[in-house]
C-alpha cells in the first residue's frame with residue numbers, strides 16, 4: 001500500500017473511487033444548481049406577481065405621472081444598455097468554455113503548423129482573464145444601472161417594482177460577484193503553480209456555476225426587460 | 229459474533245489520540261457528528277417539551293392566568309419552531325450521519341468537513357433562536373410566521389428578528405448537509421450496492437435530501453423578503469403598497485408541505501429497518517416502498533395550498549389542491565400496508581424498538597385519516613385553525629415521526645455505543661409515551677370539532693371544552709416522566725448497558741457487519757454486495773432465497789478501483805465480498821487515510837452567526853455595534869473559510 | 882453505469898473552439914432578434930410577441946446548458962440532476978403566477 005503516499009502527494013481527490021465514476025464535487029455542484037433553480041424561480045415568480053401592482057412609479061415600461069406633484073416619471077428600464085451587458089455576459093460564457101478547454105488540453109502539444117490563434121486558444125490565463133473582466137464589466141453595467149435608477153427616483157423602498165426588481169437583479173449580481181471572485185482565485189492558482197489537466201475538474205465546477213448564472217440572466221433579460 | 233459479545237466495547241475515539249472536548253470540537257467523523265446531533269436535539273426536545281407543558285398547564289382549565297397572552301404566543305411559536313427545526317429534523321440528521329455511510333458500505337461521507345460545518349451551524353442557530361425566550365424576547369408569530377403580521381409594522385420589536393434570522397441560519401445547515409448526503413448516496417456506495425439494494429432508510433433519506441434541496445430555497449427567498457422588509461424597508465409584504473397578503477403564505481407552504489415529508493420520511497425509513505429485522509422477514513414490496521417514497525416526494529410539491537383553503541382561492545384552485553392532496557395519501561397508505569404485510573406471517577420479536585415501530589403504523593394512520601378529512605375544502609373549512617388540526621399534525625408528527633425516531637434510537641443504540649438500552653425501562657418508556665400521546669391528542673379531535681380555535685391563550689367555561697382540555701393537559705404532564713425514564717435509560721445504558729456485539733438483533737444490512745461501535749474507518753475491507761440483505765445471506769440464507777442476487781457492479785468496480793482510491797481511502801486489495809468484521813485495528817495499523825480533525829468548520833459557522841446577529845443592533849439603530857459585529861463576523865468567516873479551502877482534507881502520510 | 886469508459890466523466894469528447902464559436906454566434910443572433918422584436922411596435926402589440934420571446938430565451942437557455950455546460954456530452958446522471966429540479970421550479974413558477982398575478986386574470 002505504498003501508492004498512498006504517491007496519490008496523496010498528487011491530487012488525491014482526482015483518483016478517488018466513486019460508485020458512478022464521477023467526481024463528488026461535480027455531483028455536488030449539479031445538486032447545488034438544482035437548488036438554485038428553485039431559488040431563482042421563487043425570486044422571478046415574485047417579480048412577475050408584483051408586475052403592475054405598484055401604487056406609485058417609476059415603472060419599468062410605462063410612464064407614470066405623480067397625481068399630487070405632476071412630476072412625470074419615464075419608463076425606467078434602459079434596454080440598449082442592458083442589451084449590451086447581456087451580450088457581455090454571453091461572451092463571458094464563451095471565454096469560460098475556452099478557459100476550460102485550455103486547461104483540459106494543456107498537455108496536448110500544439111501541432112507544428114499552429115498559428116497565433118491556436119496559441120491563444122491554449123492559454124488558460126488569457127481566457128480566465130477574459131471571463132473575469134467580462135464578468136466585472138457586467139457588474140459595472142449593473143452598478144451604473146442601479147445608480148441611475150436611484151437618481152430617477154427608484155429605490156428599494158419606493159414601490160413594489162423597486163423592491164422586487166432590485167432584489168431579483170441584486171441576487172443575480174451577487175452570484176456574478178461570487179463567480180468573479182471564484183474565477184479570480186483560479187487565476188491566482190494559475191499564476192502560482194499553473195493549472196494542469198489534472199485541475200480540469202476544479203475549473204469545470206466553477207464553469208458550471210458561471211454558465212448557470214448566465215442562463216439565469218437569459219431568463220431575467222426576457223422576463224423582466226423585454227416583455228412588457 | 230460470539231467473540232464480540234464477550235469482548236469489551238470497542239472505543240473508536242483513539243484516532244489521532246484525542247478524546248477530550250477538543251476532539252469533539254474538531255471532529256469530522258460522521259459517526260461522532262451523528263452523536264453530537266443526537267445529544268443536541270435531545271436537549272432541544274426537552275426545551276420544546278417544557279414549553280408544551282407550560283402551555284398545557286395554562287389551558288388545563290378555563291380562564292387560567294398562569295402566563296400572559298404575550299408569553300403564550302412566544303411559547304407556541306417556539307414550541308413549533310423548536311420541534312420542527314431543532315428536534316425532528318436534527319434527530320433525523322443524527323441518523324443520516326451515523327447510518328448512511330454504514331448502510332452503503334462507505335468509509336465516510338463525501339465532504340466530511342462540510343458535515344461538521346452543518347452541525348455547528350445547527351447548534352449555533354439553535355442557541356440563537358432559543359435563548360431569547362429566557363428574556364421574554366422570543367419570536368411570537370407562530371412557526372409559520374405569517375406576513376404581514378410579522379412585518380415591522382405589526383411586529384415592531386426584536387422578537388421576530390430572532391426567527392427570520394435564526395431559521396435562515398438553520399436553512400444553511402440543512403442545505404449544506406443535503407448536498408453532502410445526496411452526493412454521498414449517489415457516489416459512495418460500495419460495489420454491488422445498486423440503488424435497488426439500498427437499505428430503505430437510505431432510500432427515504434435520499435428522497436429527503438432532494439426535498440430539502442428543492443424546498444429550502446423557497447423559504448430562503450421568503451425569509452429574505454421578510455428580512456428586507458423588516459431591516460431595509462422594502463415592500464414585499466406591505467399591503468398598502470400593493471403587496472399580496474398571500475405571497476408569504478404561498479411561499480411558506482411551498483416549503484412547508486415538503487417540509488412535513490422531510491420530517492416523516494426518515495422515521496418511515498427507520499421503521500422499515502426495524503420491522504423486517506424483528507419480523508425475521510424481508511421487507512414486503514421493497515420496490516414499491518422505494519417508488520412510493522419518490523412519488524410522495526414529487527407530489528409533495530403540488531399540494532401546498534391545502535393549508536390555505538380558508539383564504540378563498542376560488543373553486544378551481546381549491547379543487548386542484550384538494551385532489552392532489554387526496555392523491556398523495558395513496559402512496560402513503562401503500563407504505564402502511566407494506567409494513568403490515570412485512571409482519572404478516574413473521575415470527576415477531578416485541579422489543580422496545582418493535583413496539584415503537586408498530587405504534588408508528590397505528591398512530592400515523594390515525595393522523596393520515598384526519599389528514600384526508602381536511603383534504604376536502606368544504607370539510608376543511610369546519611376544521612381549519614381549530615384543535616382538530618392540532619390533533620392531526622401531532623398524530624403524524626408525534627405518533628409518526630417521534631415514534632419512528634424512538635424506534636430507531638432503541639434499535640441503533642447498540643451500534644452507536646456497543647451496549648443495549650435496558651428493555652424494562654424501554655418498555656416503561658414506551659407505554660408511558662403511548663398513553664400520554666393518546667391522552668393528550670385524541671381529545672383534541674373533539675375540542676376542535678366543538679370549535680376551539682388554535683393558538684388561543686385561554687377560553688371561557690361553558691363551551692364544552694373543559695373536559696377535553698383537562699384530559700389533554702394530564703396527558704401532556706405524563707410525557708415528562710416518560711422522557712425522564714428515557715433519558716435515564718439512555719445515559720445509564722451508555723456506561724452500564726448489556727454489551728451488545730456486532731449484530732444484537734440479527735439484522736440484515738451492512739451496518740451490522742462491523743464492530744459496535746464501529747471503528748473510525750467503518751469497514752476494514754469495503755464489502756462487495758450481492759443482494760439487499762448481505763448479512764442474512766450469510767447467517768440466514770433461507771430468508772433471502774426469494775430476493776434477487778447478482779454480482780452486478782463488481783467487475784466495473786474492480787476495473788475502476790485499479791486506478792482509484794476506495795471511498796474514504798484504501799485500495800483494491802481492501803475490497804472483499806460482504807463479510808462479518810471483528811478485528812478492531814486502528815486506521816493507521818490498516819494504513820487507511822482518515823481526514824484530519826479541524827476546528828475551521830466551527831469557526832466559519834461562528835463567523836456566519838456573528839455576521840447575521842449584527843442585524844439585531846442594526847434594527848435598533850445602533851450603527852456602530854452593527855458595523856463592529858459585521859466586521860468581526862465577516863472577517864472570521866472569510867479567513868476561516870479561506871484557511872479551510874486551502875488545507876487538504878487528509879494529512880499526507 | 883453501462884458505459885465503462887476509462888474516464889466516464891467525459892463520456893464523449895467536449896466540443897472545441899470550432900463548435901463554440903458557432904454556439905456564441907447563434908446566441909448573439911438570437912439576442913439581436915429579441916431586442917429587435919422589442920423595437921417593432923406592431924409586433925409588440927401582436928399576440929405573438931410574448932410567446933416568441935419566451936421561445937427565443939428558452940432556446941438560448943437550452944443551448945448554453947447543452948453545449949457550454951456540456952449536458953449534451955456528459956454523464957446522463959447530470960441531465961437528471963438538472964432537469965428534475967428545473968421541471969419542479971418551472972411548474973412552481975407557473976402555478977404561482979396563475980394563482981397570484983393580477984395581469985393574468
Ligand code: HEM
Pocket residue numbers: 372488489491492534535553554556557560595596597599600602603608611612613617620621624625628629
Ligand atoms: C395522509 C397524508 C396527509 C394529508 C392528506 C394531510 C393533509 C393536511 C391538510 C389539508 C392540512 C391543513 C389543514 C388546515 O390547516 O386547515 C394539514 C396540516 C398539517 N399537516 Fe398534514 N396531511 C397529511 C400528512 C401529514 C404528515 C405526514 C405530516 C408531518 C409529518 C403532516 C403535518 C401537518 C402539519 C404540521 C399541519 C399543520 C400546519 C399548520 O397549520 O401549522 N401532515 N395536513
Ligand SMILES: [Cu+2]
Pocket residue numbers: 484485488531532534535
Ligand atoms: Cu400539507
